[in-house]
Amino acid sequence: MTLRDSARMAQHTLALGLLADRRVSITVGVLVLLQAGMAAGTAYAQRHLVDAAGTHLLGGLLAAVALGMTAHALQLIGWRFTHNLRNDLRDRIQLALEQEITEAAAKIPTITHLERADFLNRITMLRRGTLALSKTGWAAAHAASVLAGIGLSLWLLIGVHPALALLAVAAVPILPLANRAMRMQRQALDATAESLRRESRLHDLCLNPDPAKEVWISGNGAELDRHARALWEEAADLEARARLRGLGGEIGAWAFYFSMLAGALLVVGLLLARGQATPGDAVLIISLAGQLRLQQQSAVESIALVADGGRVAEHHHWLLTYATEHGVHPTGTTVPARMTAGIELRDVCFTYPGTDTMVLDHVNLTLPAGSTLGLVGINGAGKSTLIKLLIGVYRPTSGAILVDGVDLREFDASEWAAVCTGTLQDFLKLQTPVAESVGAGDLSRIDDTARIGLALRRADAGVFVESLPDGLRTQLGRTFGGAELSHGQWQRIALARGLMREAPLLRVLDEPTAALDPQAEHDLFELYAEQTRNFAERGAVTVLVSHRFSTVHMTDHIVVLSHGQVVEQGSHAELLGAGGDYADLYLTQALAYR
Structure with a gap:
C-alpha cells in the first residue's frame, strides 16, 4: 500500500458519493468542516463563562452561554446528522464499488484468470474489502477535520502557556504506532486470504444443494467441517497474534500521552497558585484535555480507516489496471458476416498459467466453412480446452487460430462471442x-x-x-x-x-447431453447439422464433443485427440478402416450396446 493508493481511493469514493447524491454529499462535507471548531469553541466558551461570572460581567456571561450552547448543539446534532447521512452514502458507495469491480472483471474477455489462485485471492480480498473502501473518502475528510480541530485546541492551550504545546509532542508517537498496528493486521489479512477462501469453499460444499447430496451420502460432512474449521482457526490465530503485537506499541504511546497530560494539569495548578492564570484558563485546559484525547483517538481511528481502505485500494487499482491491460482493445478488424475459408488452428499450444504441462501440443487443424466436426478422445485429452480456445475464452499460449485467415485475437472479443453459440459441458x-x-x-x-x-x-x-x-x-x-x-x-x-x-458462425456442443438418452442426443445434433446446412451461405461451422459415437459418426470430419495432440482425423469410414484409436473406441462402445 502507498499513500498514493489511499489518496486516490479517498478521492474516488468522494466522487462516487457526489454521483450518488450531490446535495447530501455537500451537506455532509459542510457538517464535517464545522465539526473542526466545535470542541475548541465549547472550551473557549466555558473559559469566558467562568471568567465573566467571576467579574460579574452580564454581557460577557450571556455571550459565553450563547457561544457554548451553539457550539455544543452543533457538535451533538451535527455529529448525529453526519453519522446517519454518511452511513447512507457509505451504502451507496459500496454498491457502486461492487458494481465497478464486477464490470471491470467482466470486461476481461478470457476466463484463464478465473482459474488462477493468485487472481482469485486478490479478488476475494477486494470483495471482502468493499466496506473498507467505501469509508475511505469520508474517513479522510473526517481525519482532516479532526486534525484541524486539534490544531485549534493546541492554539488555545499555547495561549495559556507555551509549555502546554508539549501535549502535541506527546501525541506524536500515537499515529505511527497505531499505523504500525494496522499494518500488521493488514498483512495478516492478506496472508490469510487463501485459507479463508478455501474455508468458504469447503463449507459451500455442505450448503450448496448439488454437492451436498454427495456429502450426505458419503457421510464426510463432519470431516469437511473439521478441515474448514481448522483453516478458519489458523487464520483467526494469525490475525489475533498480529493484533496483540501491534497493541503493545499503542498502549505505550497512550501511556506516554496521559503522563504528559498529568504534567499539563500540574502546570496549570502552579500557574493558578502564582496568579498567572485565571480560573477560566483552568477550566479551558481541563475541558480541552478531555476533548484532545477524544480528538486524537478519533484522528487515529479515521487515519486507520483510510489506511485500511488503502490496503484494499491497492487491489482495486491492480484489478482496474489488469482489466485495462487484458481487456478488449479494438483493432478495427471486424468479424466477417460469413466465413468462406473457415477456421484454422495453426501450431496451437496451450498451457495453464503457472504450469509447464501442455494441455494442447502443437495442434494443426482445419475446420472448413459450412462443415461439421466431431471431437473424440478419452477424458483429459484436451477436447473442452480446444472448444474454449475456439469460442475465445482461452487464448493460445503459442500458435494462432485463424478465421478466414485473420488471427482470432485481432477481433473484438465481444463481436466474436456474438457470432458463437451452443451448450457447454x-x-x-x-x-x-x-x-x-x-x-x-x-x-x-x-x-x-x-x-x-x-x-x-x-x-x-x-x-x-x-x-x-x-x-x-x-x-x-x-x-x-x-x-x-x-x-x-x-x-x-x-x-x-x-x-x-439463428445464424451464428460457430456452434459448439461440448458434452451437453449427458443427461439425455442417445436418441435425444442424436436428434439434437441432427437439428444442429440441419441448421448448419440451412445457413451454408454464412459458412457456419458446428463442433460436437461427445463420447457417443452413434452421434459423432454423423459429422463431416472427425478428429481424435490424445494427450493434447491430434492422433487421427478423417471421416467415420476412413477412421474405422485405419484401425487406430478411433476404431478401438468405436468397437468397444458398439460391443457394450449389444
Whole structure:
C-alpha cells in the first residue's frame, strides 16, 4: 500500500458519493468542516463563562452561554446528522464499488484468470474489502477535520502557556504506532486470504444443494467441517497474534500521552497558585484535555480507516489496471458476416498459467466453412480446452487460430462471442424466470416470446415448460423460491438457450447431453447439422464433443485427440478402416450396446 493508493481511493469514493447524491454529499462535507471548531469553541466558551461570572460581567456571561450552547448543539446534532447521512452514502458507495469491480472483471474477455489462485485471492480480498473502501473518502475528510480541530485546541492551550504545546509532542508517537498496528493486521489479512477462501469453499460444499447430496451420502460432512474449521482457526490465530503485537506499541504511546497530560494539569495548578492564570484558563485546559484525547483517538481511528481502505485500494487499482491491460482493445478488424475459408488452428499450444504441462501440443487443424466436426478422445485429452480456445475464452499460449485467415485475437472479443453459440459441458443453471433463462442466449431477443418458445420446442423442452405453474414466467430454482428442475430439465433449458441465435458462425456442443438418452442426443445434433446446412451461405461451422459415437459418426470430419495432440482425423469410414484409436473406441462402445 502507498499513500498514493489511499489518496486516490479517498478521492474516488468522494466522487462516487457526489454521483450518488450531490446535495447530501455537500451537506455532509459542510457538517464535517464545522465539526473542526466545535470542541475548541465549547472550551473557549466555558473559559469566558467562568471568567465573566467571576467579574460579574452580564454581557460577557450571556455571550459565553450563547457561544457554548451553539457550539455544543452543533457538535451533538451535527455529529448525529453526519453519522446517519454518511452511513447512507457509505451504502451507496459500496454498491457502486461492487458494481465497478464486477464490470471491470467482466470486461476481461478470457476466463484463464478465473482459474488462477493468485487472481482469485486478490479478488476475494477486494470483495471482502468493499466496506473498507467505501469509508475511505469520508474517513479522510473526517481525519482532516479532526486534525484541524486539534490544531485549534493546541492554539488555545499555547495561549495559556507555551509549555502546554508539549501535549502535541506527546501525541506524536500515537499515529505511527497505531499505523504500525494496522499494518500488521493488514498483512495478516492478506496472508490469510487463501485459507479463508478455501474455508468458504469447503463449507459451500455442505450448503450448496448439488454437492451436498454427495456429502450426505458419503457421510464426510463432519470431516469437511473439521478441515474448514481448522483453516478458519489458523487464520483467526494469525490475525489475533498480529493484533496483540501491534497493541503493545499503542498502549505505550497512550501511556506516554496521559503522563504528559498529568504534567499539563500540574502546570496549570502552579500557574493558578502564582496568579498567572485565571480560573477560566483552568477550566479551558481541563475541558480541552478531555476533548484532545477524544480528538486524537478519533484522528487515529479515521487515519486507520483510510489506511485500511488503502490496503484494499491497492487491489482495486491492480484489478482496474489488469482489466485495462487484458481487456478488449479494438483493432478495427471486424468479424466477417460469413466465413468462406473457415477456421484454422495453426501450431496451437496451450498451457495453464503457472504450469509447464501442455494441455494442447502443437495442434494443426482445419475446420472448413459450412462443415461439421466431431471431437473424440478419452477424458483429459484436451477436447473442452480446444472448444474454449475456439469460442475465445482461452487464448493460445503459442500458435494462432485463424478465421478466414485473420488471427482470432485481432477481433473484438465481444463481436466474436456474438457470432458463437451452443451448450457447454458445465452449463449454467440460471435461476431466473424461464423466459429470461432461455432468452439470455440472445440478449437482443430476450423479450421475443415467439423465438423463446421455438428454441424450447427445438430443445424438446416445450411440453415440460408448459406444465410449469406460470409457463414462461415461472421462476426457476429454490434459491429464489422458484420451481426446482431435474438435471435433465436444466440441461434442456441450457440447450434451448444455445438455440436462440439463428445464424451464428460457430456452434459448439461440448458434452451437453449427458443427461439425455442417445436418441435425444442424436436428434439434437441432427437439428444442429440441419441448421448448419440451412445457413451454408454464412459458412457456419458446428463442433460436437461427445463420447457417443452413434452421434459423432454423423459429422463431416472427425478428429481424435490424445494427450493434447491430434492422433487421427478423417471421416467415420476412413477412421474405422485405419484401425487406430478411433476404431478401438468405436468397437468397444458398439460391443457394450449389444
